[in-house]
Amino acid sequence: MNTSHITSIIKKIIAENVKLTHSESVCIVTDTNKLSLAQAFIDEVKQYNSDPILVTMNPRNQHGSEVPLIISGAMKAADVVFQIVTHAMTHTDATQEALKSGSRILVLRGITDDLMLYGAINANYNEISIACHKVANLMKDAKLIQLLSPAGTNLTMSIENRNPHILDGIVKGPGTFAAMPDGETAISPVETTTEGLLVIEHSMDGVGLLDAPIYLTITQGKVLSIEGKQSAQKLQNLIDQGDANSNNIAEFAIGTNPKARLVGNLAEDKKLEGSVHVAIGDNHVLGGTVISNIHLDGMVLNPTVHIDNKCIIDNGKLQLD
Structure with missing residues (x-):
């Protein structure tokens, strides 16, 4: 670990991305895999707050798995929460309840030394915020998204009356969250409206780097079949081991970070400028109605995206000007 760097x-994240104040109470949630990095955050938070709380759990089984109630309570009681964990807690009741209580949350899921030092984390987040807002303005009040990719993706979905969510790396007022690294605008498609073929490339939560593309046939917002090699079978197993809503199409999101790399870790991969990721499972944190114990993101590379017939990504190139 390059400790000084x-x-x-960490100092920059606390000061510029979270804008922590001396009056705010802080809870840092971590697991046994990420304890050393969490301690490094604690040491710097103490410059603002002499008594931050560190709560540690065993790593969750999967992204979206619920956390112990005692951790949920600690998050709700804090003004600011740092989630430094192996598997994302974003799409959990615990996070949703903390946001409702007014907590400001920074998500550092799957964070590694490499992600802390290089790539997306070093981007200009003010510029990323501008791009995220432009994408959100195009999604707001829109009705239909069409997603295509050279690998064969051909999806349509309704986003009518759904609100976009800006994840620009800047944690704003009470009840808001961001991630680090960051750079995406996300929206939850209307349940039962997603139709077509989704081809996941390169990486997917719960699977990691793929041995071959994963082909998902989707009807009425549900994954009906999965084809591919070993990675496809692993995804099928995750869905089978989940719940009745594990095959729900939960999220569509556009990456906006020009410094993001494809490293096999969705914490950074999905922020890649001009990429798309589509998630299965839970969507209730994004304003949907489906609750599941998983939320798994998968990459779509070099996509072409139309929102109400306006092209906003052309073969992986954002068209925002």
Whole structure:
């Protein structure tokens, strides 16, 4: 670990991305895999707050798995929450309840030394915020998204009356969250409206780097069949081991970070400028109605995206000007 460089990055995150104040109470949630990085955050938070709380759990089984109630209570009681964990807690009741209580949350899921030092984390987040807002303005009040890719993706979905969510790396007022690294605008498609073929490339939550593309046939917002090689079978197993809503199409999101790399970790992969990721499982944190114990993102590379017939990504190139 490049301790001095990581420390400087942590200082910047706390000051510029979270804008922590001396009056705010802080809870840092971590697991046994990420304890050393969590302790580094604690050390820097103490410059603002002499008594931050660190709560540690065993790593969850999967992205979207619920956390112990005692951790949920600690998050709700805090003004600011840092989630430094192996598997994302974003799409959980615990996070939703903390947001409702007014907590400001920064998500650092699957974070590694590499992600702390290089790539997306070093982007200009003010510029990313501008791009995220432009994408959100195009999604707001829109009705239909069409997603295509050279690998064969051909999807349509309704986003009518759904609100976009800006994840620009800047945690704003009470009840808001961002991630680090960051750079995406996300929306939850209307349940039962997604139709077509989704081809996941490169990486997917719960699976990791793919041995071959995964082909998902989707009807009425549900994954009906999965084809591919070993990675496809692994995804099928995750869905089978989940719940009745594990095959729900939960999220459509556009990456806006020009410094993001494809590293096999969705924490950074999905922020890649001009990429798309589509998630299965839970969507209730994004304003949907489906609750599931998983939320798994998968990459779509070099996509072409039309929102109400306006092209906003052309073969992986954002068209925002």
